[in-house]
Amino acid sequence: MTRTKLSRRTFTGALLATSALSACAVQTAPAKAHVVVIGGGFGGATAAKFIRLEDPGIAVTLIEPKSEFVTCPFSNYVIAGFKQIGEITHNYNALTGTHGVRHVRDIAVAIDPATKTVRTGGGQSIRYDKLVVSPGIDIRWGAIEGYTEAAAEILPHAWQGGAQTLLLRRQLEAMPDGGVVALALPPNPYRCPPGPYERISVIAHYLKTTKPRSKILALDAKDAFSKQPLFQDGWNALYPGLIEWVPLNKDGRITQVIAGEKTLVSEFGQRHRAAVVNVVPPQFAGKIARDAGLANPDGGSAGWCPVDPITFESTRIKDIHVIGDASIAGAMPKSGFAANSQGKFVAKAIAAALNGRPAFAPVYANTCYSLLAPDYGISVADIYRATPQGIVAVQGAGGVSPRTPADAAQFRHLEATYTRGWYSSATREIWGA
Numbered sequence: 001m002t003r004t005k006l007s008r009r010t011f012t013g014a015l016l017a018t019s020a021l022s023a024c025a026v027q028t029a030p031a032k033a034h035v036v037v038i039g040g041g042f043g044g045a046t047a048a049k050f051i052r053l054e055d056p057g058i059a060v061t062l063i064e065p066k067s068e069f070v071t072c073p074f075s076n077y078v079i080a081g082f083k084q085i086g087e088i089t090h091n092y093n094a095l096t097g098t099h100g101v102r103h104v105r106d107i108a109v110a111i112d113p114a115t116k117t118v119r120t121g122g123g124q125s126i127r128y129d130k131l132v133v134s135p136g137i138d139i140r141w142g143a144i145e146g147y148t149e150a151a152a153e154i155l156p157h158a159w160q161g162g163a164q165t166l167l168l169r170r171q172l173e174a175m176p177d178g179g180v181v182a183l184a185l186p187p188n189p190y191r192c193p194p195g196p197y198e199r200i201s202v203i204a205h206y207l208k209t210t211k212p213r214s215k216i217l218a219l220d221a222k223d224a225f226s227k228q229p230l231f232q233d234g235w236n237a238l239y240p241g242l243i244e245w246v247p248l249n250k251d252g253r254i255t256q257v258i259a260g261e262k263t264l265v266s267e268f269g270q271r272h273r274a275a276v277v278n279v280v281p282p283q284f285a286g287k288i289a290r291d292a293g294l295a296n297p298d299g300g301s302a303g304w305c306p307v308d309p310i311t312f313e314s315t316r317i318k319d320i321h322v323i324g325d326a327s328i329a330g331a332m333p334k335s336g337f338a339a340n341s342q343g344k345f346v347a348k349a350i351a352a353a354l355n356g357r358p359a360f361a362p363v364y365a366n367t368c369y370s371l372l373a374p375d376y377g378i379s380v381a382d383i384y385r386a387t388p389q390g391i392v393a394v395q396g397a398g399g400v401s402p403r404t405p406a407d408a409a410q411f412r413h414l415e416a417t418y419t420r421g422w423y424s425s426a427t428r429e430i431w432g433a
């Protein structure tokens with residue numbers, strides 16, 4: 001195995017990081033290099049673990065303020081009442097204990113590419129040889145007039161897991177039978193393309209089973225959405241008359257909220273007042289990525305981070321890899337499955353670079369499963385390759401659930417089982433031993 005030449009400063013930084021590894025760490029020799037990972041979600045926690053699996057000689061530090069991570073995948077089922085928040089909460093014990101990742105419980109506030117250091121809110125300065133940035137998304141506050149952090153306490157977005165998930169759940173529980181649940185849905189691109197439509201479906205399930213006189217009004221800033229025929233078939237079959245979806249061309253785009261009145265205002269001035277209002281607002285890459293200059297400043301992809309399709313190294317700053325929702329990953333959607341796939345390949349790319357080997361040709365994967373009811377699943381799957389044109393889907397390698405399978409009930413039941421299987425295996429792979 002070829003070793004990269006280390007400067008004295010790099011070596012000292014790596015040694016410092018190594019000395020802080022947990023007592024259970026498998027590593028015994030001095031680290032050959034130090035990788036810092038910002039964000040312990042789907043992308044970052046995967047990358048941290050798989051770098052250690054690729055090469056235990058590389059020291060890895062994860063900067064993540066939380067001690068436990070609440071996933072967005074399956075949060076819609078908590079909102080709908082058929083999962084508990086504890087079932088979607090994961091800790092970092094296996095990452096630190098079994099895999100020897102050092103967890104710094106702090107927020108990264110600045111990246112200095114010149115000195116290759118990350119500064120944390122608590123005042124630490126942490127040097128890296130390679131940096132992985134996977135901070136997920138931030139809400140574009142103010143993109144919808146009146147939608148501020150304070151407004152989100154009344155009109156939750158629930159697009160980041162945890163307190164917002166529970167707030168929306170409590171509001172649904174408290175609303176009267178016969179009330180309207182209104183959703184404002186964003187333009188592309190955003191985190192989890194089918195997520196809003198899964199949310200509509202499972203809220204409909206909750207209303208049908210507990211508050212059957214209630215209705216859902218979904219106001220969309222788009223004219224089409226992921227798995228649309230499958231969702232709409234399911235709505236007609238499971239929840240006839242319960243869901244009204246209003247596309248962009250029917251004045252579906254919400255441009256203003258009046259939080260105190262629980263009211264959404266459309267582009268052409270229609271006002272929609274509801275018992276519960278869920279705003280899924282426009283988004284962009286997490287703040288640290290934007291502040292560090294990793295995101296495009298303007299153009300159609302402003303606020304998202306351009307990357308090399310093979311290594312996910314930023315095309316704007318060397319030795320920094322951006323993965324997950326924050327990155328511009330060509331045809332790959334912003335999903336936990338995709339972030340997990342990217343995390344594994346970025347680990348390979350970084351281990352290869354630090355060992356003087358050429359980059360590995362990646363084959364990325366994604367499947368977006370959605371439940372329309374606890375026993376009714378649908379999915380879309382794709383395989384992707386890195387090409388000179390960027391990351392593209394391999395023709396004929398993916399697929400979407402059939403609209404009219406021979407035994408529809410059995411088929412949807414099986415896909416619901418696969419949905420739960422994916423969640424359990426993915427979260428075990430990322431946060432488990």
Ligand SMILES: Cc1cc2nc3c(=O)[nH]c(=O)nc-3n(C[C@H](O)[C@H](O)[C@H](O)COP(=O)(O)OP(=O)(O)OC[C@H]3O[C@@H](n4cnc5c(N)ncnc54)[C@H](O)[C@@H]3O)c2cc1C
Nearest residue numbers: 039041042043072073108135136192324325334335336337
């Ligand atoms: C309702 C909903 C349902 C979804 N369902 C699915 C699904 O079924 N399947 C699927 O594949 N995907 C699903 N997704 C999408 C999935 O949640 C995201 O695509 C995925 O979490 C992206 O991973 P990430 O690593 O980019 O970000 P995240 O997983 O959000 O992780 C980001 C982490 O970075 C940390 N962080 C941020 N800034 C800093 C900083 N400055 N310093 C240190 N740490 C920082 C945060 O605390 C967080 O822990 C869903 C999303 C939603 C909203």
